[in-house]
Amino acid sequence: MDPLPGEVWWKPALANVPAATSAGNGGPGLVLDDRLLAEPGGPGDRLPPDLRRLIVDRGALREHLAGQGLPTPRWARARTFEEASRQVIAGNRFPLAIKSARNGMEGQGVFRLEAFRELPKFIERLHGAAPDADLIIEDWIQVQATVEVTVGAAGNRLYAQKSLEKSLAATTAWRLFPVKPPPELIRGTDRILAALPGLGTAPGSLCRLTIGLAGKDCFLLALSGAANRLEYFPGWCEKAGVMPTVGEAAAPPATTVQGPGPTRWGRLQFLRRPSRQPPFPSALPPGCPAAVTRYFAAGRQAVALLSGPDPKALMQQATLLVRLLEEAGES
Structure with a gap:
């Protein structure tokens, strides 16, 4: 069963961390779950409306990226099992990514579809978690590397490489940080950031891009406004030479405490x-x-x-x- 909005399994790990902000959502204006950003009158109100829409609606994000001329996988939107079946049969290619149009957290609501027989169980799970949300069916991009780029309100960046488990769910196996980005990733990140409306205009906010490197292209695989990364918090980052992104000791992403050596x-x-x-x-x-x-x-x-x-x-x-x-x- 997927956790309720804001319920991250590792949240108790923050309880005994020195200088951590009050438990729930990572501090004032920050949340641990993108689903909370969609709630009227909630923390999402601090974001520019257009950016907020792209964060909470994966379909809107795909439409926007394509309209900006950025690399985008072939994709389609469906509501029912019948519509999704027609899209999968018409495409006749695997693997595919099937996901809820409503953004989640930690890869929730994202599955790797390798055969048509898996479609019913994935749709059942997606509709069980978000009954009123559309489905997104898109090509599974084969990438050389997957990198998360966290951008603070001041524009500072923290780069982390990640790898997924070998399973049909998009579940993280490990993350390595801070990584030095190659020039093509910096250029690709710059292009993506330039296409996101209002980024960096909300005080105290952060935004995280999950980018897949495929040849010379940088695909924006996911967009998040949630502080749901342990490496943002005191006690989970300093040993890697990175200052906290959130908390009382917070510093902008990419601020380091690297000493000599x-x-x-x-x-x-x-x-x-x-x-x-x-x-x-x-x-x-x-x-x-x-x-x-x-x-x-x-x-x-x-x-x-x-x-x-x-x-x-x-x-x-x-x-x-x-x-x-x-x-x-x-x-």
Whole structure:
């Protein structure tokens, strides 16, 4: 079952973080869920109306990007299973992305459709979460890399690379930050930002672009106005040389605290277990890599922050951490 708006499974991890803002939505004017931005009289009122519409409505975003001449996957809007079936059969190509037109959080409401037989169950889940929302069916873009670009009200940027789990749901496996963007990503980001109306005009707001690099093109895969990233908060970013984006100690994105010596990186490793397995332990098992600087578990979901000067070493230590947690679950 999808969580209720604003209910992020890792939110309790912020409770004991020094200088964190009051729990709920990441501080004044910020939310942890884009669905809350659609509510009249809520935090979304701080945003320019046109930008707000693009954040909460994925179909409106696709139409806008195409109208601006930006790279956009082939896509179609559908309301019912019958309409979606006709679109899928007419296209006769896989894989596809099928998603709710209503924006969610953390890839919720986004599925990878690899065969027609999967369509009924995906539509059932999408309509169960948002019965009155349209469906978006589009080509699944095969990308060389997926990067999240967080932009603060002052225009400062924080770049993070992410990878998805090997599943039919668009679920994050890990994020690495801060990454140095290649020139083509900077140019592509500039073009996308120039096409978004009113960006950076709302005090205290932030906006996050999920960009897929495919050849020479930069595809805007998703747009968010929510502060639903652990690396924005105190205690989950400083070890990677990044100051908090939100909270009492907040600084604009991309403000660093890198000292002399090698650049440091942070890798957020997300872990999940099926219902047939026991929950994750509340504390790390013995022998965990020294690079693990923070860990939080909530039932069958967990996240660990690893930090160090070598991203390849962090990947290896994340693999070791996963193995140790698996062994702890079997004992």
